[in-house]
Amino acid sequence: MGLPCHLSTAPDAIMRYVMKLSELGEFGLIAAINDTINKSRVASQPSWQKLVTGIGDDAAAWQVKNSLQLATTDSLVQDVHFDLDTITWEELGWKALAINLSDIAAMGGIPRYALVSLFLPGELETENVLDFYRGMMRLAGNFGVAIAGGNISRASYIITSIALLGEAQDNTLLKRSTASVGEQIAVTGYLGLAAGGLKMLRQKIALEDTAASTLRQGLFLPAPRINEGQTLVSRGVKTAIDISDGLVADLYHICDASNVSAVIRTDMVPTHLTVQACFPDYLNLALYGGEDYELLFTAGSDTVERVRHDLNCPVTVIGEITKKEGTAAVKLTNSKGETVLGEQRGWEHFKNGRYDSPLS
């Protein structure tokens, strides 16, 4: 397993990082990586100087002449993020691109080019892989994305890894770090479909056709909020994130980055009607399920009102940004203002698994 690395590192590093990834968790690992990069980078180099947002937002952004370039990358791993018993190859192609488009949407940007890396077993049928591209191309065509290149490697199971490049509108970005006390917290669309769809498929729950197909579409064919993100930017919103890890988890990301806290009224969370109708625990699915790829944003009430008027999708105010006391926290309350439910954040790699995975 290579060098006995911990012997060659500084004492504080030994104290922090002699632990397995499964103990540290995804977000702890990202913090440790960020720290390592910051210690070893040559900050005076032009690329670092022109980097506007790096690790820690939905997408990276840097200045090229008088435009702001965006880049993001996201992956789907077989038996971690999907299984081939339930998703079709066309849906997989759509979703692999959609999760990246959603990151560009969360920056309010314009998507342009994709690099598509696939890791595939040799015994796959070629037509399956081509169906993957057909599904991806349908979504790419909707948003003017060109497939500029990619890479194919052999592996024992399927992984998709797409890098998506884009551009900011008018050099302006939606960030995670700009929420301020007193702002309203709002969300586009309805929540819980993806988590409901996953629950239906994993637990083989029989539902009537319309409900089943709505849930399946929510899980496998999410519609990234590209146009909505651009409208948010143009109407003066500064802070947004896409809901991939879960409403509460992603609100934590905003609170951590902005150094604030938040309070949500759970009775105002816009759970999708199909989810309400099919699942007694619908509120949990909406709060913690993730993969809805709606936009969660904060802004003053006038701005939210303007956005609500101009968007072609529902916009629901669900809470308010509050002053941070101690650590950043997301408090959930009912209609009477009473605190409800325990603290739970959402999806985290190395600590959670959505699928019954054979992986360690």
Added chain:
Amino acid sequence: MGLPCHLSTAPDAIMRYVMKLSELGEFGLIAAINDTINKSRVASQPSWQKLVTGIGDDAAAWQVKNSLQLATTDSLVQDVHFDLDTITWEELGWKALAINLSDIAAMGGIPRYALVSLFLPGELETENVLDFYRGMMRLAGNFGVAIAGGNISRASYIITSIALLGEAQDNTLLKRSTASVGEQIAVTGYLGLAAGGLKMLRQKIALEDTAASTLRQGLFLPAPRINEGQTLVSRGVKTAIDISDGLVADLYHICDASNVSAVIRTDMVPTHLTVQACFPDYLNLALYGGEDYELLFTAGSDTVERVRHDLNCPVTVIGEITKKEGTAAVKLTNSKGETVLGEQRGWEHFKNGRYDSPLS
């Protein structure tokens, strides 16, 4: 396994693609994917219009205002491209970035930003992952590359997938498709170290320290020819590729893209002295081994002479571009002009495996 895809496709597609990836091979699959993308893309969209090179060159290139942006992506898969018995984590970090830098070098470009995606088992020690970043940052610092973002996912074995973004010098690119009959074929540096290093490690061949360390460095710490690629562009060279699949295989890529053939004088191939000293089959290692990450380029003899004068590394003329008769071909000759050796192209995913892989 998803939809019965072949039922829903056109008859010609049925005839071509009812086969497994292991039968079709990496390059056949890339051609089929390219075909699928071309049939389903909306060619009138601005992103497609501004795409200067897409699939089929070392990196993609597109116009952003008056500059030419470059992007490439390449991956390392555990037990396909490396194993942890031989490579250290720092070396893995260096190499994961180096193979991408080499693609930018082959375009004559300036590297700027990297997005780093890692797929990792939960039982890994955190310090190993941080050592990966330390190795990568050493190389990134050498060439002014900033780590702009990335993604971490859980998986059962290690995969690195880096997307590297850059910029063309003076809006000019080195391409694969511009070789013309009568041009000289030249190569930077010396060949065969990576293949020799792999052979030494796989076959546990005991060599004296200096040789062993030279071979190991060639395999695990390749030095991408970024500065040399930029010099080629500025001295008027139009055609280049980096040697990743192997000298012969990569020359085939140039011949296929440029619609020409080539003849190489095997006695002129600059095999590294250490490889010559350690391996009786040194010429095969230099011709077919791959992973040398030297630049292979074609140009008129005056241009080659100018480049040779201006570069700080060896430049060796090894042959000539010839007229294509029938299919593109790379002919190998000895010093008397007699054809030698059989036809063999080099590394291809799904058909080859460098390591004793447990993968299918």
